[in-house]
Amino acid sequence: LVSLFLYGSGLHIGIVGQYESLHWVYDTHIVSSYAIVLILCIHLILFAKRNSSTINEHSFLVSNNLFWKIVCAISISSAIVIALTFTYSMQSNILQQEASITPYEYSFGDNPFYPSQAKTSSGGFVNAMQIGGSDKCGECHEAITKEWRSSMHGRSATDKAFQTNLHALAKKKGIATTRYCLGCHGPVALLSGQATTGGKLDEGIHISEGVSCMSCHGISKVINLKGAGSYLFEPVDDYLFGKNNSRIPTEVHNYLININPRQHKKDMARDVLYQPQNCATCHAQYIDKEINDWGWVKLQDQYSSWLKGSYSGHSEHEFSREQVMRCQDCHFPLVDMNDPSADKAGKVRSHRTPGANTVIPWLLGDTEQLEAVQSFMKADRLKIKIQVDNKSATTLFRRDIKQSKIPVITPDVPVFKIGEKVTAKVAVTNLFIGHNFPAGTIDLNEPWIEFIVKDSNRNMIYESGTLDKDYNVDPSAHTYLSIPVDRTGNAVWRHDLFNVVGSSYENLIPPGKSDINSYSFTIPKSAKGLLTITAKLRYRKFNMKYAKWALGEDIIDLPIVNMAKDQMTIQIIDNKPLPILKLSTK
Numbered sequence: 001l002v003s004l005f006l007y008g009s010g011l012h013i014g015i016v017g018q019y020e021s022l023h024w025v026y027d028t029h030i031v032s033s034y035a036i037v038l039i040l041c042i043h044l045i046l047f048a049k050r051n052s053s054t055i056n057e058h059s060f061l062v063s064n065n066l067f068w069k070i071v072c073a074i075s076i077s078s079a080i081v082i083a084l085t086f087t088y089s090m091q092s093n094i095l096q097q098e099a100s101i102t103p104y105e106y107s108f109g110d111n112p113f114y115p116s117q118a119k120t121s122s123g124g125f126v127n128a129m130q131i132g133g134s135d136k137c138g139e140c141h142e143a144i145t146k147e148w149r150s151s152m153h154g155r156s157a158t159d160k161a162f163q164t165n166l167h168a169l170a171k172k173k174g175i176a177t178t179r180y181c182l183g184c185h186g187p188v189a190l191l192s193g194q195a196t197t198g199g200k201l202d203e204g205i206h207i208s209e210g211v212s213c214m215s216c217h218g219i220s221k222v223i224n225l226k227g228a229g230s231y232l233f234e235p236v237d238d239y240l241f242g243k244n245n246s247r248i249p250t251e252v253h254n255y256l257i258n259i260n261p262r263q264h265k266k267d268m269a270r271d272v273l274y275q276p277q278n279c280a281t282c283h284a285q286y287i288d289k290e291i292n293d294w295g296w297v298k299l300q301d302q303y304s305s306w307l308k309g310s311y312s313g314h315s316e317h318e319f320s321r322e323q324v325m326r327c328q329d330c331h332f333p334l335v336d337m338n339d340p341s342a343d344k345a346g347k348v349r350s351h352r353t354p355g356a357n358t359v360i361p362w363l364l365g366d367t368e369q370l371e372a373v374q375s376f377m378k379a380d381r382l383k384i385k386i387q388v389d390n391k392s393a394t395t396l397f398r399r400d401i402k403q404s405k406i407p408v409i410t411p412d413v414p415v416f417k418i419g420e421k422v423t424a425k426v427a428v429t430n431l432f433i434g435h436n437f438p439a440g441t442i443d444l445n446e447p448w449i450e451f452i453v454k455d456s457n458r459n460m461i462y463e464s465g466t467l468d469k470d471y472n473v474d475p476s477a478h479t480y481l482s483i484p485v486d487r488t489g490n491a492v493w494r495h496d497l498f499n500v501v502g503s504s505y506e507n508l509i510p511p512g513k514s515d516i517n518s519y520s521f522t523i524p525k526s527a528k529g530l531l532t533i534t535a536k537l538r539y540r541k542f543n544m545k546y547a548k549w550a551l552g553e554d555i556i557d558l559p560i561v562n563m564a565k566d567q568m569t570i571q572i573i574d575n576k577p578l579p580i581l582k583l584s585t586k
Helices: 002-015 020-050 066-089 142-150 160-173 175-185 187-192 213-217 247-259 262-268 276-280 302-308 327-331 359-364 367-377 391-400 544-551
Strands: 219-222 231-233 284-287 297-301 334-336 347-349 382-388 415-417 421-430 446-454 460-464 482-485 502-506 514-522 531-540 560-573
Touching: 002 020, 160 175, 160 359, 160 544, 175 187, 213 219, 219 276, 276 302, 276 327, 284 302, 297 302, 302 327, 359 367, 359 544, 367 560, 382 531, 421 446, 421 531, 421 560, 446 514, 460 514
Parallel strands: 382 560, 415 560
Antiparallel strands: 219 231, 284 297, 334 347, 382 421, 421 514, 446 460, 446 531, 482 502, 531 560
8 A cells, every 4th residue: 555655656756747736745755665664674574583483594585696686786776876976067067168258358357247246156157058048947837937028027138228228328338338237137148248349238048038037046145235236146056958958858857857856946946035135136226436437326226115114124114014025025926826836825926026117018019917017006005195175165164054055065075165276185105015116217217196177067177297299297297206417417317327426306205105295276267066186196117208219219108007096076166145955964
């Protein structure tokens, strides 16, 4: 019976492989193995006791030399295994190499990757196959790889806007300076030595991979929390034929991982991968004199704002949260998926990494990714609330209700006279975003408040934050962004960071905080019925000025996401007495 469990589980592992969600099969196999040995030992002991008189020097093992044959077979087999193991171990550094483009320019000192903060465990270059080859991962992790390919990690280097800025930097400061960008947007290109004269910035596997699977899974250490690619990349000791792309060796390689994924899991699930600090290596950013010829300037930094917020467990707000929420918990949510790495509940971390970039999936026609990002942005992470100052109108209503014969209204609805000034306060609250809103490229993102007042006939009474015919946002709209400036004080609107020395304006909402803005308008005589006030928090990736330059379009209707909305009504009364109406007691 135990043998059946042993052979059955072994066949399952040998044919199907090991799945995390079916770990009990592996446990059964191991337990059965030990059980077989134990039972066999007990059997031999009992057999020896029961037949001790017949077991002597003429036993079948000795008389037939079977014992020595077994010893020789085991010795020879062990020697072969040891020889093959030694031979294979000597090939572990076979892919260590010089830069893929030679001669390589050391423009910023001995560190070949500076001004990016990235380093490798060897201190030198790595072969593109050691950090690229994500499609090979997809042979076992097909669904995860498909998600990654659609994500901004997968598109980070081929992103049309990024390519525009990358070539602008190369033209202005030289191709070696693009190492600053490639540390996060194109680690394969950077670490393999493409960012030098003669290198390709817009084609090849090193660009199409973007932030490859190994770009994250190959990180072994966070160097610092300043960002700009501050990670240490350490290639893994791959399984047999790991760098061979031929069909049969690849099948053997994948089979070995399937039946014994222990080392693969250890290599791909390093502890640093689960720490928020890992995200800070690229989602924090600064520039220094090497880039702007000026000095150190802090740019985006999602990690620090998360650290100061209520989700990190390290701030004064930590009492308000029972559980720490990491970057990974929001941007790599658990989803149902049939994958070898799925947990016992059949869930894995989604690799779509939704954020707020709707432009790239929209340009590529990737509706599935676009819908995922839009759903993420609409998930009540921010709230918007309208509040009207109604003191004068409320006093009027209470004083004159018996004399002015005002119609029956809902007590919660504010009442204003024609010609009276209305002041509305709109509060935007960052409830469930773990870092500042907005984040990332805050000089390019375009979140704003659209505030509209209409009467019952849908006549426009007041508007702010609407779009013109060319899709430009009303310049008087209340926005959330940063305006970087160059050394002469002019706005740097092309995201050409090599010109940035500071910022002239910045309006962000920290986690758990609110921003309040006021709007005032006078009720005209033409207003009819009730006034409806609508406030929306709208978000567009890229403002139109930058989008036209970076994407090469004169007029482009980029997708807009309504992240939050609130609405309220106002009752209008005139100054003339009205007939008495009895108030309902119901």
